[in-house]
Amino acid sequence: MSQKIKKRNINPTRKMDLVLRTARKLFLEKGFHAVSIPDIVKASGVSVGAIYLHFGNKEKLATAVYQQASKEFLDRLFQKFDERPLQTCCAREILADIAELIFEITEDDPEMMEYLLSIRQGYYPGALSFYNTAVFHRLEKIIDNGIASGELRPGNHSLCAAAYCGVILQAVELRLNGQLEQPLCEMAEQIFENAWASIKAA
Incomplete structure (x- = not known):
């Protein structure tokens, strides 16, 4: 009998908090203009789609970080x-x-x-x-x-x-x-x- 693979549910709030803290660290290290969404994706492990869905764009993400x-x-x-x-x-x-x-x-x-x-x-x-x-x-x-x-x-x-x-x-x-x-x-x-x-x- 096949068993269903249980999907791992990640708390959305914790996921977005990770994005914010990762973005803050990168903004601090490189400056706002030098950081791209792909940079944040790579460092946080959160998908591009999830970031854009929640924040819209890099400017709105930066506002949320602040x-x-x-x-x-x-x-x-x-x-x-x-x-x-x-x-x-x-x-x-x-x-x-x-x-x-x-x-x-x-x-x-x-x-x-x-x-x-x-x-x-x-x-x-x-x-x-x-x-x-x-x-x-x-x-x-x-x-x-x-x-x-x-x-x-x-x-x-x-x-x-x-x-x-x-x-x-x-x-x-x-x-x-x-x-x-x-x-x-x-x-x-x-x-x-x-x-x-x-x-x-x-």
């Missing part, structure tokens, strides 16, 4: 914000928590952090400038509260937020490119104090 990476980052960051409501904490405490979380993500998932930083330097369909993201707008609110309370020096909240982020993100970039051998979490206090010094009240 959205996934941003969501993962924002979910962790806004959880930290929720733990430290703006109304009950000083700006220093919240900003220190944010820096610590960014350092944790850099160490836990350097590829994602490197991808998010790379958006500032290249073209990715659907990607927002960092200064137009929910993260930066929330930082502006924290800065506003800090200025109002006298913790931070008076000034434009966007410039202050950019100054703070500059110190934090430069440390991340140094770690990602190998110029800092020590994990960022071990240097968090020193880096934060440098960032804080750039915006605190005299």
Whole structure:
């Protein structure tokens, strides 16, 4: 008696997640324009038809890659914000928590952090400038509260937020490119104090 061959069912969600993560890795390594759908097919093992059926084209796939990476980052960051409501904490405490979380993500998932930083330097369909993201707008609110309370020096909240982020993100970039051998979490206090010094009240 012949037996029917059981087809292997692959979870479609897991399959598309594999495509997104593979595409993100290739975009980061080669740049968006240098990566083709066949490259992603070869690296992921997912068929051309499945990729086009789900995403439509490379531009829409790139937008989905950005959205996934941003969501993962924002979910962790806004959880930290929720733990430290703006109304009950000083700006220093919240900003220190944010820096610590960014350092944790850099160490836990350097590829994602490197991808998010790379958006500032290249073209990715659907990607927002960092200064137009929910993260930066929330930082502006924290800065506003800090200025109002006298913790931070008076000034434009966007410039202050950019100054703070500059110190934090430069440390991340140094770690990602190998110029800092020590994990960022071990240097968090020193880096934060440098960032804080750039915006605190005299």
